[in-house]
Amino acid sequence: QQQVKQSPQSLIVQKGGISIINCAYENTAFDYFPWYQQFPGKGPALLIAIRPDVSEKKEGRFTISFNKSAKQFSLHIMDSQPGDSATYFCAASYYGQNFVFGPGTRLSVLP
Amino acid sequence: DVKVTQSSRYLVKRTGEKVFLECVQDMDHENMFWYRQDPGLGLRLIYFSYDVKMKEKGDIPEGYSVSREKKERFSLILESASTNQTSMYLCASSDRGPQETQYFGPGTRLLVL
Numbered sequence: 001q002q003q004v005k006q007s008p009q010s011l012i013v014q015k016g017g018i019s020i021i022n023c024a025y026e027n028t029a030f031d032y033f034p035w036y037q038q039f040p041g042k043g044p045a046l047l048i049a050i051r052p053d054v055s056e057k058k059e060g061r062f063t064i065s066f067n068k069s070a071k072q073f074s075l076h077i078m079d080s081q082p083g084d085s086a087t088y089f090c091a092a093s094y095y096g097q098n099f100v101f102g103p104g105t106r107l108s109v110l111p
Numbered sequence: 112d113v114k115v116t117q118s119s120r121y122l123v124k125r126t127g128e129k130v131f132l133e134c135v136q137d138m139d140h141e142n143m144f145w146y147r148q149d150p151g152l153g154l155r156l157i158y159f160s161y162d163v164k165m166k167e168k169g170d171i172p173e174g175y176s177v178s179r180e181k182k183e184r185f186s187l188i189l190e191s192a193s194t195n196q197t198s199m200y201l202c203a204s205s206d207r208g209p210q211e212t213q214y215f216g217p218g219t220r221l222l223v224l
Binding site: 031032034036041042043044045046049051089091093095096097099101102103104 | 115141142144153154156159161201205206207208209210211212213214215216217218220
């Protein structure tokens with residue numbers, strides 16, 4: 001019920017390509033779905049987040065697609081750049097108190 | 112912008128020492144959290160607090176305690192550090208309510224010798 005599954009575990013993409021990371025949740029009580037980006041030796045930084053009543057949210061090259069009926073959401077990084085190389089975590093939260101994180105995806109963008 | 116600060120970026124301690132990790136947030140957030148992050152294990156919740164002087168155990172509280180005397184400050188205490196507590200420690204805060212999310216500090220990398 002509390003788990004968030006994330007795939008793939010690692011991803012290698014050529015510069016300019018599209019990176020896609022998928023997550024799935026079980027608990028329908030979650031009310032917010034953020035994505036975090038983490039560089040080595042740094043804390044995770046909030047990248048983009050979506051509410052469950054919205055099917056898509058775009059900020060620059062980053063887009064979240066949300067499928068409420070399937071209980072799945074995904075992060076798309078368009079025109080991927082070497083500077084996007086980082087670990088990405090999806091998460092699901094309820095009322096700002098109950099947070100569940102995916103295990104993370106290590107993205108490498110080749111120049 | 113939300114700012115979460117942690118007292119140290121790097122710490123080296125000896126086995127058996129008492130260790131204090133401090134976290135301060137400047138956004139008047141109700142909730143504060145301590146995680147540890149280890150390769151291959153993701154983020155694991157140690158303790159969280161949803162109000163001053165309140166604390167709740169997370170998934171891995173053994174060997175740790177916490178203190179929240181003021182709303183903006185949340186301390187993690189290792190009563191007697193052990194080598195298996197060598198890790199990256201992350202503090203986070205969030206507001207209470209729907210569609211609220213966590214904001215993380217830069218992390219403290221602790222090495223216990």
